[in-house]
Amino acid sequence: MSGLAGVRFWRETKSRYNLTGNRCGVCGTVFFPPRPVCTRCHRESIGRMEEHKLKGTGEVLTWTFVHEPRPGFEIQVPYILAMVRLDEGPALLAQMVDCGPGEVRIGTRVHSVFRKIGEEGKSGVIYYGYKFVPD
């Protein structure tokens, strides 16, 4: 990675650091990640999407224990990935930490924590963002 490679990370920090999504001002549907247009109201929602910070609480819809990782995640293998349904409605994908596979089940209540996600080499940008832990 070189040049302005870190910019594409910086651009998303607001959502990744604070779980900031958005909400359609017409129908009230909450989105994460934030969407420029509501999937229900389409054109009507343009200019009416409002920033909405999520509480970071929800439950596990499904999960897996990853043994064959992407580059950059080798040191964490095996790690738990989960699909979490947030209480406000949207679902997202995140790592589960501070727990063993025996502590994660479909339906487990979880909340978000702020953690390091990865880095661009030894001297590059460090990425931070959300992970989840069981309540």
Next chain:
Amino acid sequence: MVVGTGITPFGELWEHSLRDLGIRAGMEAIRDAGITSSDIDALFVGNMAAGRLIDQTHIGALIADFAGLAGRNLPTVTIEGADASGAAALHHAYLSVASGLHDCVVVGGAEKMTDLPDPEVTEITATALDQQWESFFGATLFSMYAMMARRHMHEFGTTREQLARVAVKNHRNGALNPAAQFRRPVRPESVLEAAEVADPLGMLDCAPISDGAAAVVLCSAERARRLPGPQVRIAASAQAGDTLSLSSRRSLVGFDATSVAMERALKLAGRSRKEVDFAEVHDVTTISEIMAIEDLGFVKKGAGGPATASGMTAPGGELPVNTSGGLKARGHPLGATGIAQIIELVLQLQGKAEERQVPEARVGLAHNVGGCGATAFVHILEVA
């Protein structure tokens, strides 16, 4: 009409470059069709990731050039729809002939995956997911299917053993396919004991990393009448889409894109499901095949595991699925897969599938998925 086919062996083909493979498949398809390169009006190539896998884009131009056709100044285009790129190329090639713009075209699919180490390939296949909101957080393509498998088990009681039955069947089929990467059967215990990839899926639940290319020649019905050989008609070429990320979907136990593409295809073909004699489906993992037979409507949602265990999809069953060995055993060179599926359909419909032959095969279906279900294609082919 499909009038010619050509395919390279699939596997770790160290000695062959992408251009070698693409040209070999294309030339074989042209020879098989009984035409010459001067009959070709255009070239369509399905390729997912050569830009990252071999640092080469512009694959259509590359292959036409090294096939010796640059002097004919043919129109060429490379089409990308993740690992449904092959079916996407076929769809657009089909439209070009159906519209009357072209009379005879070559459509190929090719991918060269073994020039990079496995972890980098894992990263590249995950580019089909949402890079910013899934892959960034540690997702791989197989981890997404693993999460669907766990949810499918939870909702319907699908078992690990039922998943393994898909791999066992497809390896048994692949053993009979000269173009397959894995030409050996596997035991159910081997599938269950294989190294874990993303729990509950192990290495033998997942399609391999492969090199390979496949090509077909399409031409108008009028032109086809002047060519020799048993011919096969494309009765339907249909596509449907869905959200890029799995987390935004209505369901975690199937692909709406597959169901919708199937409805569109049946309508275009004027056929019912019962008329489909056999199918090639996108078994990038074992759970993928179970969900595919459900989403295509051959069994009801949740019944895919027991149906597979009962032998319904095995050779001689009610609906033989993946007689070629599927992505699992034939191999999965991303962009080549959609065309390889079509070649299996053509061979079966021409009665040339040898030991794999489905008796009285008249109508066949191919199902190719991009990434984790944001794109799905269904093609229905029939004896002309």
